Amino acid sequence: AETHYHQFVVQRTPVKRLCKNHNIMTVNGQFPGPALIVRNGDSLVIKVVNSAQENITIHWHGVRQLRNPWADGPEYVTQCPIKPGATYTYRFTIIDQEGTLWWHAHSRWLRGTVYGVLIILPKFGSYPFAMPKQEFPVLLGEWFDRDPNAILRQAQFTGGAPNVSVAYTVNGQPGDLYRCSSQDTVRIPVDSGEKILLRIVNSALNQELFFSIANHQMTVVSADASYTKPFTTRVIMIAPGQTTDVLVTADQPPARYYLAASAYQTAMNAAFDNTTTTAILEYKSAACGKKGQPLQPILPQLPAFNDTATATAFTAQVKSPSQVEVPTNIDKNLFFTVGLGLNNCSVPNSPRCQGPNGTRFTASINNISFVFPRTNSLMQAYYQGVPGVFTTDFPPAPPVKFDYTGNVNRGLWQPRRGTKLFKLKYGSNVQLVFQDTSIVTTEDHPMHLHGYHFYVVGSGFGNFNPATDTAKFNLVDPPQRNTIGTPPGGWVAIRFKADNPGVWLLHCHLDAHLVLGLTMAFLVENGVGPSQSVIPPPADLPPC
Ligand code: C2O
Numbered sequence: 001a002e003t004h005y006h007q008f009v010v011q012r013t014p015v016k017r018l019c020k021n022h023n024i025m026t027v028n029g030q031f032p033g034p035a036l037i038v039r040n041g042d043s044l045v046i047k048v049v050n051s052a053q054e055n056i057t058i059h060w061h062g063v064r065q066l067r068n069p070w071a072d073g074p075e076y077v078t079q080c081p082i083k084p085g086a087t088y089t090y091r092f093t094i095i096d097q098e099g100t101l102w103w104h105a106h107s108r109w110l111r112g113t114v115y116g117v118l119i120i121l122p123k124f125g126s127y128p129f130a131m132p133k134q135e136f137p138v139l140l141g142e143w144f145d146r147d148p149n150a151i152l153r154q155a156q157f158t159g160g161a162p163n164v165s166v167a168y169t170v171n172g173q174p175g176d177l178y179r180c181s182s183q184d185t186v187r188i189p190v191d192s193g194e195k196i197l198l199r200i201v202n203s204a205l206n207q208e209l210f211f212s213i214a215n216h217q218m219t220v221v222s223a224d225a226s227y228t229k230p231f232t233t234r235v236i237m238i239a240p241g242q243t244t245d246v247l248v249t250a251d252q253p254p255a256r257y258y259l260a261a262s263a264y265q266t267a268m269n270a271a272f273d274n275t276t277t278t279a280i281l282e283y284k285s286a287a288c289g290k291k292g293q294p295l296q297p298i299l300p301q302l303p304a305f306n307d308t309a310t311a312t313a314f315t316a317q318v319k320s321p322s323q324v325e326v327p328t329n330i331d332k333n334l335f336f337t338v339g340l341g342l343n344n345c346s347v348p349n350s351p352r353c354q355g356p357n358g359t360r361f362t363a364s365i366n367n368i369s370f371v372f373p374r375t376n377s378l379m380q381a382y383y384q385g386v387p388g389v390f391t392t393d394f395p396p397a398p399p400v401k402f403d404y405t406g407n408v409n410r411g412l413w414q415p416r417r418g419t420k421l422f423k424l425k426y427g428s429n430v431q432l433v434f435q436d437t438s439i440v441t442t443e444d445h446p447m448h449l450h451g452y453h454f455y456v457v458g459s460g461f462g463n464f465n466p467a468t469d470t471a472k473f474n475l476v477d478p479p480q481r482n483t484i485g486t487p488p489g490g491w492v493a494i495r496f497k498a499d500n501p502g503v504w505l506l507h508c509h510l511d512a513h514l515v516l517g518l519t520m521a522f523l524v525e526n527g528v529g530p531s532q533s534v535i536p537p538p539a540d541l542p543p544c
Contacts, residue, residue, distance in 0.1 A: 001039070001041040001042050001043065001093075002038070002039065002042045002043075003042065003043040003044070003045060004036070004038055004042060004043070004044050004045070005045045005046075005047075006034065006036065006044070006045070006046045006047070007028075007046075007047045007049060008027045008028065008033070008034070008046055008047065008048045008049065008058065009027065009028050009029075009049045009051050010025065010026075010027055010048060010049065010050050010051060010052050010056050010082075010114070011025075011026060011028075011029065011051040011052055012024070012025060012026070012052055012053075013025075013026040013029045013031070015031050015113075015172075016180075017143055017167070017169075017172075017173075017174060017180075017181070018143065018145075018166065018167060018174065018178055018179055018180055018181065019179055019180035020145070022146075022147070023147075024113040024147070025052060025054070025056070025105070025110050025113050025114050025147075026113065026114065027114060027116065030116075031113060031172045032115055032116050032117070032139050032141070032171060032172045032203070033103070033114060033115060033116035034116050035116055035117045035118075035119065035137060036103065036116065036117070036118045036119065037119045037121065038094060038118070038119070038120055038121070039094075039120065039121045039122070039123055040094055040096065040097060040098045040120055040121070040122060040123040041093070041094060041095070041123050042093070042094055043091070043092065043093040043094075044060075044090070044091070044092055044093075044094075045089060045090075045091050046058070046089065046090045046091075047087055047088075047089045048082055048087060048088050048089070048090065049087045050082045050083065050084055050085060050086050050087065051084075051085075052084060053084050054084065054107075054110070054149070055075065055081030055082065055083055055084070055107055056081060056082055056105055056107045056110055056114070057073045057074065057075045057079060057081055057082060057088075057105065057106050057107045058073050058090065058103055058104070058105060058106065058114075059072060059073035059074055059103065059104055059105070059106035059111075059450075060072070060073065060090070060092065060101070060103050060118065061101055061102050061103060061104060061118075061241060061448075061482070062097075062101035062102070062118075062224055062225055062243070062453070062482045062483075063092060063094065063097070063101060063118070064095060064097065064451060064452065064453070064500060065092055065450075065451055065500070065502075066095055066500055067500065067501060067502070067532075067533065067534050067535050068091075068092055068502075068534075068535055069379050069451065069502030069503055069504070069534060070379070070535070070537045070538055070541055071090045071091060071092040072450055072451060072502075072504075072505075073090070073106045074106040074450065074505050075106055075107045075372075075377075076372045076373050076374065076376070076377050076378070077372070077377060077378050077379065077450075077503060077505045077521060078377055078378070078379040078450075078502070078503060078505075079377050079379070079380070079541055079542055080376070080377050080380070080541075080542045080543065080544035081107055081542060082542050083542065086542060087540070088540055088541070088542050089538070089540055091538065094120055097120055097225045097226075098120050098121070098122050098123070098222075098225060098227070099120055099199075099222040099223075099224070099225035099226065099227065099243070099245060100117065100118070100119060100120070100137075100199040100200075100201060100222065100225060100243040100245050101117075101118040101120065101224075101225045101243060102115060102116065102117050102118050102139070102201045102203060102243065103115065103116055103118055104116075104203060108149050108152055108515070109148035109149050109151065109152040109205060109511055109515075110148065110149065111148075111203070111205065111511070112141075112142065112144065112148030112149075112205045112511075113148065115139065115141070115203045116139070117137040117139055117199060117201055119135075119137070119199060120225060127221070128221075128227055128321065129219075129221045129227075129230060129247065130195055130247065131195075132195045132196050132197035132247060133191070133194040133195055133196060134190070134194070134196045134197070135196065135197040135198075135199065136188050136196065136197070136198055136199070137171065137198075137199045137201065138170055138171065138198050138199065138200045138201070138211075138259065138279070139169075139170070139171050139172070139201045139203050140168060140169070140170060140200065140201065140202050140203060140204060140209055140211065140238065140261050140277070141168065141169040141170075141172065141203045141204055142165035142167070142168055142169065142204040142205050142206065142207060142273070143165055143166060143167040143168070143169050143174060144163070144165050144166060145163075145166045146163070148205060151163050152511075152515060155361075155512070155515075156515070157351075157352060158351065158352060158353075158354035159343070159345070159352055159353050159354055159355045159359070159360025159361055160354030160355050160360075160361065161270065161271065161355075161361065161512070162206070162512050164206075164271055164272050164273045165204075165205070165206075165207070165273045166273065166275070167181075167273070167275055167277065168204065168207070168209065168261055168262070168263075168273065168275060168276070168277035169277055170186045170259065170261070170277050170278070170279040171186050171279070173185060173186050173277075173279070174277055175277050175278035175279055176258075176278050176280075176297070177275070177276055177277070177278055178275065178277075185278065185279060185280055186279035186280070187279065187280045187282050188259070188279060188280065188281050188282060189282050189284050190250040190281060190282065190283055190284065191250065191283075191284055191285075192250055192254055192283055192285060193249070193250060193251065194249070194250050195247055195248070195249050195250075196247070196248050196250070197221075197245060197246070197247055197248075198218075198245065198246050198248060198259075199243065199245050200236070200238060200243065200244045200245070200246065201238075201242075201243045202238040202239060202240050202241065202242055202243075203240070204240050205240065205510075205511045205512070206240070206510045206511055206512045207240065207263055207264075207265070207272065207273065207510075208237060208238070208239045208240065208263070208264040208265070208266075208311070208444060208446065208485070209237070209238055209261045209262065209263060209264060210235055210236070210237055210261065210262055210263075210264050210302045210303050210307075210310075210311070211235065211236050211237075211238060211259070211260070211261045212234060212235045212236075212259070212260055212261075212300035212301070212302050213248060213257060213258070213259045213260075213281060213300055214257040214258050214259075214260075214281075214297070214298040214299055214300040215252045215257055215298060215300070216248050216249075216250075216251075216252060216257060216281070217232045217233070217234060217248075217249075218232065218233055218234070218236065218246035218247070218248055219231065219232050219233075219246060219247040219248075220232075220233060220236065220244060220245070220246050220317070220318065221245050221246065221247055222243075222244070222245035223242065223243065223244050223245070223318050223479060223481060224242060224243055224453060224480070224481040224482045224483060225243065225453075225482075226320070226453060226479065226480040226481065227320075227321050228318050228319060228320065228321060228479060229319045229320065229321050229322075229477065230247075231317050233314060233317070234300075235302065235303060235310060235314065236314055237264050237310070237311040237314045237315060239444070239446035239483060239484075239485045239509065240446055240483075240509040240510060240511075241446055241448045241482070241483035241509035242446065242481070242483045248281075250281070250283060252283075253286075254283035254284075254285040254286035255283060255286045255295055255297075255298065256280050256281070256282050256283070256286060256294065256295050256296070256297035256298070257280070257281040257297055257298050257300075258278040258279070258280060258281070258297045258298060258299050258300060259278065259279045259280070259281055259300075260276050260277065260278045260299060260300050260302060261276065261277050261302075262274070262275070262276040262277075262302045262305065263305045264303070264305060264307070264311050264444075265305045265306065266306065266308060266442065266443050266444040266488035267441045267442075267443040267488075268441045268442065269441065270441065272305070274305060276302065278297075278299070280297050308444075308487070308488060311444075311485075312459075312487055315459070315484075315485060316459065318479045318481075319474075319477045319478065319479050320455075320477045320478060320479055320480060321477075322477065323476055323477055324455065324476075324477060324478065324480065326455050326457065326475045326476075326478060326495055327429035327430070327431075327455075327495050327496065327497050328429070328475065329429055330429050330430070330431045330495070331425070331428035331429045331430070332396070332424060332428055332429070332430045332431070332498075333396075333431050334396050334397070334422070334430065334431065334432040334433070335396070335397045335398070335432075335433050335435065335464070336365050336366055336432060336433070336434050336435070336520075337364075337365065337366055337367070337398045337404070337434075337435050337436075337437045338364075338365055338434050338435065338436060338437065338445045338447065338486055338508060338518060339363065339364070339436055339437030339438065339439045339440070339443070339445070339518075340361060340362070340363045340437075340439055340440040340441065340443070340513070340516070340518075341361075341362045341363060341364055341367075341369070341412070341413050341414060341415045341439055341440065342355055342356060342357075342359040342360065342361060342362065342413050342414065342439075342440060343355075343359060343360040343361075343362050343414055344359060344414060345358055345359055345360055356440065361440075361516055362414070362415055362516050362517055363415075363508070363513045363516035363517050363518035364415035364517050364518065365506075365518060365519065365520050366394070366395045366397065366398045366399070366520075367395075367398055367399050367412055367415045367416060368394065368395070368415060368416055368417070368418050368420055368517075368520065369415040369416065369417045369418070369516070369517030370417075370418070370419065370420075370517045370518075370519040370520055370521075371417050371418060371419045371517070372419070373389050373390065373419060375544060376389050376544045377544060378390055378419075378421065378503045378521055378523075379502060379503040380537070380541070380544060382503055382523060383534065383537065389419070390419040390420065390421050390521075391418070391419065391420050391421070392420070392421050392422070392423045392523060393420055394420035394421055394422040394520055395420075396422070398412075399412075400412070403463065404435050404436065404437055404438050404462075404463050404489070405438060405462050405463060405489060406438070408437060408438060408439050412437070412439065413439055413440075415517065417517070420520065421503065421520070421521050421522065421523040422520065422521075422522050422523070423522075423523045423525065424498040424522055424523070424524045424525065425498070425525055426498065426499065426501055426524060426525050426526060426527030426528075426532055427497060427498060427499055427527055427532075428497070428498045429495070429496075429497055429498075430495065430496055430497070430498055431457075431493065431494070431495050432454075432493070432494050432495075432496075433464050433491055433492070433493045433494075434447050434486040434491060434492050434493075434494075435463070435464050435486070435490075435491045436486050436487065436488060436489055436490055436491070438489050442488040442489035443488050444485045444486065444487060444488050445485065445486040445508045445510065445513065445518065446483050446484065446485045446486075446508060446509040446510065447483065447484055447485075447486060447492075447506065447507070447508060447509070448482060448483040448506070448507060448508075448509045449482060449494075449496075449504065449505075449506045449522075450504040450505045450506070451500045451502060451504035451524075452482065452496050452500060452504065453480045453481060453482045453496070454480070454481065454482070454484075454494040454495060454496035455478040455479070455480055455494060455495045455496065456478050456479050456481055456484050456492060456493070456494055457473040457474055457475060457478045457493050457494065457495050458470075458472060458473040458474065458492070458493040459487060459490065459491065459492040459493065460487070460490055460491055461487060461489055461490035462489065462490060462491075463491075464491035464493070469491075469493075470493075473493065478495075483509055498522070498524045499527075499532075500524060501524045501525060501526045501527065501532065501533055501534045502523075502524055502534050503521050503522070503523050503524075504521060504522045504524065505519060505520075505521050506519065506520055506521065506522060507519035507520075
């Protein structure tokens with residue numbers, strides 16, 4: 001195994017998109033940031049130097065960080081922010097993970113531009129599928145006409161919905177269908193007949209996406225750095241936080257074909273960016289048309305933005321390659337409602353009450369709207385026994401029973417605020433059902449758990465019914481993931497063994513919901529002896 005050393009200098013860099021320059025936050029001046037390529041079993045040592053004027057942290061999304069929460073990165077959860085002029089070195093090892101993950105800022109909305117791919121190659125030799133001739137990362141993102149943090153501030157001030165993006169991007173480029181963007185459209189050159197691997201990441205701030213390639217099938221082989229039972233598809237749906245690796249064979253007549261992504265939007269009555277980003281799959285033998293001009297590429301047909309059936313059917317096809325060991329003797333049976341809410345305003349329709357009917361948007365899990373600490377991190381407070389930073393009374397179920405498909409009790413529209421954690425004993429088997437509340441609107445919530453991957457054992461629409469739905473769980477070959485969508489107006493069930501001690505954030509990976517409180521954290525206690533306990537914090541952990 002190797003150790004990879006990197007320096008990440010966080011800095012403002014002018015970047016021109018859609019005819020305009022923006023001074024965006026970058027790592028080493030690159031957008032997207034540097035690609036990290038390692039092998040399973042390797043270690044990474046990444047020194048982050050904050051040369052900007054704002055706090056930052058970096059999160060290694062999907063890396064299990066076994067007993068090592070100090071390297072996880074969410075601000076005020078496992079560390080305090082790296083202040084301007086300060087540095088922090090993240091040190092971690094990849095243990096039994098292969099495939100595609102990614103890294104991103106985990107400080108307010110800086111991840112809107114601060115992200116990159118983390119490729120984990122197999123420890124020895126080859127993939128459990130046909131060896132591709134070439135590999136390409138496809139990082140899908142969103143481009144805003146303002147600094148993402150300015151949009152966050154505007155949303156937080158007004159209490160309304162944040163501004164939507166003005167473009168989607170592939171590897172930072174909007175592509176042919178946007179103004180001033182054609183020249184820099186990402187091109188993927190292929191030889192006829194060859195097989196390529198696309199490592200697709202959804203790094204968008206607030207948007208689930210459909211992705212397709214004109215005239216080509218994709219074979220899904222991996223998701224969230226876990227291999228899957230291969231299956232072919234014309235379209236994939238990918239939520240922020242998720243990764244999907246697909247094999248594509250260049251088996252079509254030599255020409256130019258668009259790869260394209262557009263919104264999968266489930267919130268009713270909500271504004272969204274309905275543009276389409278493209279890159280070009282370019283057969284080398286078809287580079288030119290009649291007058292030496294490149295041929296016009298062919299556009300794929302993408303599903304309609306509200307095509308929940310296609311999105312859900314795709315996700316349901318993702319399975320583990322063979323039988324896996326799903327926890328069966330459940331120690332903790334948890335039921336978490338996830339959804340938006342509305343806070344009443346004392347002065348409705350004032351500049352600070354621009355939510356529906358003069359309210360302010362909020363969001364919650366089990367009616368608790370999570371409040372991040374401001375002066376300490378949860379993990380440091382826990383490790384050092386600092387009282388008063390959090391409590392451990394996060395409820396295992398919502399406060400009252402209600403019908404999630406319709407008429408939700410008005411009292412549940414205004415969640416309570418709190419910094420509440422849920423304590424888990426080391427090694428306990430957890431079953432967790434997420435239920436969309438349908439308060440304000442039905443919406444897909446991509447839920448991400450730090451420090452773990454989990455098995456997705458079931459999913460459905462309407463109210464989760466323990467009596468009938470549990471019996472239908474897939475305990476044979478469910479997929480292993482770190483981010484899974486709660487279907488709009490429905491539920492999804494996951495299982496995992498709490499074998500990674502530390503404080504681990506669980507949240508909706510739509511940042512618009514994360515900042516409104518759609519998050520909580522698990523406190524997984526140490527087990528017996530050092531091999532089941534959190535390692536000591538590094539000396540350079542940023543002071544709070
Ligand atoms: Cu990809 Cu908490 O994040």
